[in-house]
Amino acid sequence: MIRTARSRLNIALLTAGIALSQTITVAGGDWEVIKVGGHDYLTVENVSSFYGLPAGVVARGEKMRFETVKNPLEFVSGSREAMINGARSWLCFPLIEQDGKYLVSRTDVAKTIEPLVRPHRVSNVGSVQTIVLDPGHGGYDKGQVSRYGNEKDFALDVARKLRPLLQAKGLRVIMTREGDYFVPLEVRAKIANAARNSIFVSIHFNATNDDPNATGFEIFSFTPRGAPSTSDTALTSSSFNTQPGSGVDAQSMALSACIYHSLIGHIPEYDRGIKRARFAVLRLTKVPAVLIEGGFLTERGECKMIANEDWRGKLAAAISVGIENYRALGVKKQPPMLVADYRKQSCSPLRSFRESAAAL
Numbered sequence: 064m065i066r067t068a069r070s071r072l073n074i075a076l077l078t079a080g081i082a083l084s085q086t087i088t089v090a091g092g093d094w095e096v097i098k099v100g101g102h103d104y105l106t107v108e109n110v111s112s113f114y115g116l117p118a119g120v121v122a123r124g125e126k127m128r129f130e131t132v133k134n135p136l137e138f139v140s141g142s143r144e145a146m147i148n149g150a151r152s153w154l155c156f157p158l159i160e161q162d163g164k165y166l167v168s169r170t171d172v173a174k175t176i177e178p179l180v181r182p183h184r185v186s187n188v189g190s191v192q193t194i195v196l197d198p199g200h201g202g203y204d205k206g207q208v209s210r211y212g213n214e215k216d217f218a219l220d221v222a223r224k225l226r227p228l229l230q231a232k233g234l235r236v237i238m239t240r241e242g243d244y245f246v247p248l249e250v251r252a253k254i255a256n257a258a259r260n261s262i263f264v265s266i267h268f269n270a271t272n273d274d275p276n277a278t279g280f281e282i283f284s285f286t287p288r289g290a291p292s293t294s295d296t297a298l299t300s301s302s303f304n305t306q307p308g309s310g311v312d313a314q315s316m317a318l319s320a321c322i323y324h325s326l327i328g329h330i331p332e333y334d335r336g337i338k339r340a341r342f343a344v345l346r347l348t349k350v351p352a353v354l355i356e357g358g359f360l361t362e363r364g365e366c367k368m369i370a371n372e373d374w375r376g377k378l379a380a381a382i383s384v385g386i387e388n389y390r391a392l393g394v395k396k397q398p399p400m401l402v403a404d405y406r407k408q409s410c411s412p413l414r415s416f417r418e419s420a421a422a423l
């Protein structure tokens with residue numbers, strides 16, 4: 064078990080470069096905590112040996128893809144980008160190099176690596192009876208408008224396809240909207256908070272003005288206390304210190320991992336990664352919550368695919384397998400299926416979770 068550093072960070076001190084180290088013993092292994100500017104770091108070597116997972120560090124700017132990455136833990140020097148068990152995963156803080164050692168922040172070991180590598184060890188993980196499906200936007204809020212249709216309609220259709228798949232697994236499903244009308248974000252969160260043993264799954268499609276070629280899947284859960292969101296590039300100390308965290312941070316991360324591995328394991332879309340954000344629906348929900356971005360409506364080819372009803376059915380099926388894997392964490396206390404496990408299965412259409420598990 065790793066004790067979580069809950070102290071507030073002073074990012075200004077990070078650059079001061081004052082280093083001292085101390086060895087502490089926690090259950091399961093020795094952690095050598097290295098202080099850099101008042102912030103705790105651990106060596107990549109230490110993390111690797113603790114989890115018994117080979118780790119590598121690639122040079123800054125090197126492209127990492129599932130096919131090229133060799134180690135279960137792969138970091139990028141000077142970057143927040145990492146590949147954890149074959150899925151791109153974004154750290155809160157960049158990997159730093161000091162005295163010939165690569166250092167990863169203690170916050171990331173506790174808040175990112177631990178729930179991604181051992182989601183089955185997260186407390187209260189998987190105890191779920193109700194899935195609150197949240198199709199993004201609705202009514203006057205069309206979301207992204209594309210030549211093939213609107214985000215609000217695609218999101219609702221995926222939720223409608225997903226509902227019977229989850230019900231068939233014995234789960235109760237509540238939708239935050241059943242039709243084409245707008246529901247305020249705080250009401251969506253309230254619906255999830257009022258349901259017993261619920262998880263919240265928000266469905267969206269992506270858009271960007273910056274890069275017309277941008278494609279791929281990404282998934283978000285709420286940014287931990289004292290950490291920046293993945294999209295924060297201008298790091299100021301105030302953005303780190305003033306934002307509260309979530310009591311179900313680790314469960315949300317485990318849910319992200321389960322759904323995301325199924326998504327990229329079943330559908331060959333670009334892997335943009337497991338990310339953090341302080342979106343209103345993630346901030347206001349008190350239950351494990353994720354927001355899925357199921358591809359870009361601003362990229363012509365991907366947009367056309369999203370507009371295809373069969374493809375949306377496939378997306379819904381992949382999400383349902385991910386949710387079932389999340390529930391299984393609580394029952395079996397075993398690691399969930401990973402992208403490599405899904406890809407090892409034949410490229411036949413999605414098999415049921417039971418068949419998938421039996422094939423392992």
Ligand SMILES: [Zn+2]
Binds near residue numbers: 200267
């Ligand atoms: Zn949206």
